[in-house]
Amino acid sequence: MSILAIDFGGTRTRAAWFSSDLRLLARAETATLAHEAQEAVITRVLATARQVVPAGQTPRAVGICAPGPQAYTGLILHAPTLPGWHKVPLAQRVSAAFNAPAYMENDANLAALAEYHQGAARGANPAVYLTVSTGIGGGAIINGELFTGWRGLAIEPGHLKFPLPDGQIVSLEALASGTAIGRAARDRLAGTGVPSALRSLPAVDGKAVGEAAQRGDALALEVIHEAGRWLGLGLVSVIHLFNPQVIVIGGSVALLGDLIFNPARQVIADYVTDPAFNDPSLLRVAQLGDDVCLIGAALYAEGKTPS
Template sequence: MSTDVVIGIDLGGTRIRAARLSADLKILQRIETLTLDGEGLDAVINRIVQQAQAVWPTYARVIGIGVSAPGPVDPIAGVLTTPPNLKGWHNVPLAKLLQDRLGAPAYLGNDANLAALAEHAMGAAKGYKHAVYITVSTGIGGGVIIDGHMFVGAHGLAAELGHVIMGIDGDRTVDWEYMASGTALARQAQAALEKGEDSLLMQMCDSIDAVNAKMVGAAAQAGDKLALRLVTRVGQVLGMGLVSILHTFDPEIVVMGGGVAKGTWPLIIDPMWDAIKKHCMDSAYWETLKIVQPILGEDVSLVGAGALALGKGS
């Protein structure tokens, strides 16, 4: 018996993963290797090809290959423009290179966009026509589903929601990511500790410089006053950013993932809702709105890449 499958590839900052998925996006086989520092482009592409071949089916037909990469990418041309986590890569026509080497149509997508696609296809946003996915980790990324389709804009650069401006000072601007990401949380904690504020955080690491968002989340969960204040504020600012997103996209559901959201969820969800209810111009934006955590866990990029390979991206 022959069936159709897709190959999903997740190009991360620290590892490359590949999976074979069924046409209903179940992962049938997967493989993973760490990325090596200083490895050249050709070597990395060879390794991607080898991993795809390792999960390639013996009998089934591969109808597409999807690749998830850290943004920005040009999903229309299938080009990796300037991936911040993949040093030295610029304007690599990855989709075409893989298509030529592997003999199946290949597609490229930004990781946050593909997470939105995956959660819409199989996860928390399944069945909704208008959904927004936010990841709050080192930075803030976004993906948007409009009328059941992944939205990428004219050049594939839409939904960079972490880079929406949230503050102006003269001719300088600060964006949502600067104010409410894991990097922001760590920076804010370090600044308070530098000023001599007392906190459990000083017992959790050797130096102020070593304080990170995960520690701040843990300290807040343990009731530490400083950490709790900072995490509550991040929840409030995440809510204020969501106000802009609701006024802009009017979605039915917001899925919020990423390490920072996961590690602080019970502490951020109330301040987030409070900010939304206070600052939205009309209660119709939030009366039936759902704000939920993602379902798919660390497979989200592979499932998103698989969904892209199935043509669900357009």
């Protein structure tokens, strides 16, 4: 029997229908419109999912990918991209709508599971996944199993903390995410007279900085280089604690490729205590693109239910 997967994000909601051997057979997508009334949003999620379920069929199980470290409880809570949502029993609503068991987990955790089974971390032990996008999240697979820690909160690399020269202690997320890249560029534009194509834009965010960097804009390149160095320093912590075989980096910032990876690689090479920690194939780009959470949700639901 088949698996239904739902990727419920702050911006987009996706759904897919998977065969019993986990091939993706049908896909649907809609805007989440998270600012609307909760009931309207949930109705839209269920409608999107119904689009992919073949007439007359019931899924064996439903996997749901959702933001927030405590998604595993089946409730939406503490999700920064869904600020008005508190203890909303999304998994229960989905389960009732599709008459099937529903299993919900954090998006970065399920992305880790997907990259481990079908992507860039296939078979690696341990496999660590980082998503670098608006924020920074993560997941890890140890001995083939999702590692979630005591209360399901493990692998939050965005909250690694570093002291700045002025004495402030800040999160990696505030130094290396897309949001941080946008802010750093705006600070430089305001603080210096350095010429930059970014000056002609009405608004400068991480995406604009990335595009300018890819066209060779010096200020944008410098900002991304600096973010890459911080990312590398965060990875040095991950490496010395987990000794991962593979670290996969996904999320929109990873699309910058070597612009962000090269400075990260340099910091890793400079600061690991022994080259044995730093295999040439340690750091890899995510392979599964926008489907990563759907695939992870399907794998997760499949692992929870006997076939």
